[in-house]
Amino acid sequence: MTFLNHFGKYLLMLRDMFTRPENFYMYWKELLRQMNGIGVGSLIIVGVISLFVGAVTALQFAYQLGSTFFPEYLIGYIVRDTMIIELAPTLSGLVLAGKVGSNVAGELGTMRISEQIDALEIMGINPNGYLVLPKISAAVIIIPPLVVLSATLGIFGGYWAAENYGISPTNYQKGLLYLFDPFNVVIMTVKSVIFAFVIASVACYQGFYVKGGALDIGRASTRAVVFGSILVIVFDYIVALVMT
Amino acid sequence: MIEIIDLKKSFADKEILKGITTSFEAGKTNLVIGTSGSGKTVFVKCLVGLLEPTSGTISYDGIDFTALSQREKKSIRTQIGMLFQGSALFDSMTVEENVMFPLNMFTSMTAKEKLSRVNFCLERVNLVGANKKYPAEISGGMMKRVGIARAIVLNPKYLFCDEPNSGLDPQTSLLIDELLSDITHEYKMITIINTHDMNSVMGMGEKIVFLHQGFKEWEGNNQQILDTDNEILYNFIFASDFLKQLRKGAGGAIKKD
Numbered sequence: 001m002t003f004l005n006h007f008g009k010y011l012l013m014l015r016d017m018f019t020r021p022e023n024f025y026m027y028w029k030e031l032l033r034q035m036n037g038i039g040v041g042s043l044i045i046v047g048v049i050s051l052f053v054g055a056v057t058a059l060q061f062a063y064q065l066g067s068t069f070f071p072e073y074l075i076g077y078i079v080r081d082t083m084i085i086e087l088a089p090t091l092s093g094l095v096l097a098g099k100v101g102s103n104v105a106g107e108l109g110t111m112r113i114s115e116q117i118d119a120l121e122i123m124g125i126n127p128n129g130y131l132v133l134p135k136i137s138a139a140v141i142i143i144p145p146l147v148v149l150s151a152t153l154g155i156f157g158g159y160w161a162a163e164n165y166g167i168s169p170t171n172y173q174k175g176l177l178y179l180f181d182p183f184n185v186v187i188m189t190v191k192s193v194i195f196a197f198v199i200a201s202v203a204c205y206q207g208f209y210v211k212g213g214a215l216d217i218g219r220a221s222t223r224a225v226v227f228g229s230i231l232v233i234v235f236d237y238i239v240a241l242v243m244t
Numbered sequence: 245m246i247e248i249i250d251l252k253k254s255f256a257d258k259e260i261l262k263g264i265t266t267s268f269e270a271g272k273t274n275l276v277i278g279t280s281g282s283g284k285t286v287f288v289k290c291l292v293g294l295l296e297p298t299s300g301t302i303s304y305d306g307i308d309f310t311a312l313s314q315r316e317k318k319s320i321r322t323q324i325g326m327l328f329q330g331s332a333l334f335d336s337m338t339v340e341e342n343v344m345f346p347l348n349m350f351t352s353m354t355a356k357e358k359l360s361r362v363n364f365c366l367e368r369v370n371l372v373g374a375n376k377k378y379p380a381e382i383s384g385g386m387m388k389r390v391g392i393a394r395a396i397v398l399n400p401k402y403l404f405c406d407e408p409n410s411g412l413d414p415q416t417s418l419l420i421d422e423l424l425s426d427i428t429h430e431y432k433m434i435t436i437i438n439t440h441d442m443n444s445v446m447g448m449g450e451k452i453v454f455l456h457q458g459f460k461e462w463e464g465n466n467q468q469i470l471d472t473d474n475e476i477l478y479n480f481i482f483a484s485d486f487l488k489q490l491r492k493g494a495g496g497a498i499k500k501d
Contacts, residue, residue, distance in 0.1 A: 022349045033336075110335070119332040122292050122404075123346055124321035 010205045017128040030134040038100050039142030046092050046150050053087055054079055054154030055161035062165045072167050076175020079158035084184045088151035090236050093195035097228035101203040104135055105224035108207025109217035132204045139200035140193055147192035187243050198231045245269055246434055251300035253286055260286045262458040271432040273425050273448045277440055278455035288438045292324060292404055293317050322350055325395030327405040331387040333379040340375035343393045365393040369423060385416035396427060405437040421448050
């Protein structure tokens with residue numbers, strides 16, 4: 001029953017954000033601010049993690065296959081597909097569920113507790129439209145390119161690690177082109193869009209309806225990260241089931 | 245005029261407001277007073293539409309606010325300015341951006357006109373030169389004044405203030421009171437102030453509504469309150485022994501001890 005209550009409230013929050021903007025330019029400005037916060041603000045953490053995850057993937061597979069007769073170029077092939085299909089969207093999703101989820105829930109929670117959301121409402125501004133919509137839209141717009149960047153950096157990380165391990169760059173590059181299926185990129189994009197929506201909307205829900213004080217903002221941020229991360233994994237499975 | 249008729253508000257099975265009827269006139273500072281938990285904040289939140297009353301009507305210049313849809317309420321809300329207890333300034337915006345925010349949202353003024361209006365309002369609250377500061381960089385009193393500037397920037401007909409003096413020293417409180425009083429008379433607004441600051445009550449209570457346990461216990465003005473024969477109000481106003489002694493000296497209607 002509690003789940004249904006929350007789910008209903010969540011759907012109402014999503015419905016209420018679609019009203020005619022009081023001033024389109026102000027909404028656009030807020031969208032850009034959020035895109036900067038979510039996208040540019042997450043570049044370093046996503047970049048560094050992707051680079052090293054790609055490198056570790058290459059090393060692990062090189063180590064595992066080192067004593068067998070598998071051709072070297074398979075390392076490039078494995079890193080490419082692992083990054084594109086799974087690691088780039090899912091790892092980025094989990095990292096962003098932590099970073100963006102806590103940030104968004106904390107920001108909205110603080111606004112709720114300090115009556116900033118009430119102030120918007122009294123001014124005649126739809127707080128769902130002005131606060132929630134730009135955050136979800138910004139996440140859905142900016143996270144997919146971030147995931148593409150993550151996959152690219154992961155593949156570069158793998159290249160760098162493989163070269164240091166003694167695998168020839170030519171073989172790694174050959175592996176990158178081996179049996180490339182563009183549909184995998186579609187899977188990656190679909191996953192990233194769904195993850196972005198889930199992370200941002202769950203965090204907005206948790207922050208928007210905070211009641212109480214500072215402790216409750218902390219709890220809401222934690223819930224945003226926990227539920228966001230779990231849902232990323234659940235939807236990862238669902239997309240994999242449906243699309244592969 | 246704001247007219248409230250038999251306003252009731254319950255949360256689950258707990259009734260907070262138990263049928264309040266009163267009215268507030270333009271050009272007057274109207275004070276809502278009462279002990280903590282008497283329903284003042286719920287009352288003001290019902291008036292501005294942040295809470296839906298359980299029953300009763302609230303009319304703004306003859307328009308029944310409670311009967312309006314959310315969309316229709318918007319037109320009245322653009323005529324409402326509100327100063328919150330914690331100021332409720334947007335942290336991510338400077339003082340100037342905070343005050344300009346309603347202008348950006350609801351007017352088609354040019355950037356120059358908006359800046360001029362913002363500067364006028366900041367000047368009105370004695371905050372010249374604070375434009376580029378963020379809320380975190382200014383004092384509590386300054387935040388209240390920015391809150392007032394933001395509340396009056398659209399020339400509202402109705403101004404609501406939730407405990408404008410909480411957390412401020414007596415001198416700053418006095419300045420805020422004077423400012424609210426001046427603005428009310430200058431712009432002929434209906435100002436409703438939710439407070440339990442006795443200096444405000446005595447200084448600017450042109451109409452005072454005293455709430456007690458969800459009921460309107462008493463209403464009058466700052467002159468009448470001194471001569472009240474209402475025991476509950478007496479105990480609220482003259483809560484401290486010091487004030488009671490003063491009162492005894494002045495020879496009020498109720499003589500205690």
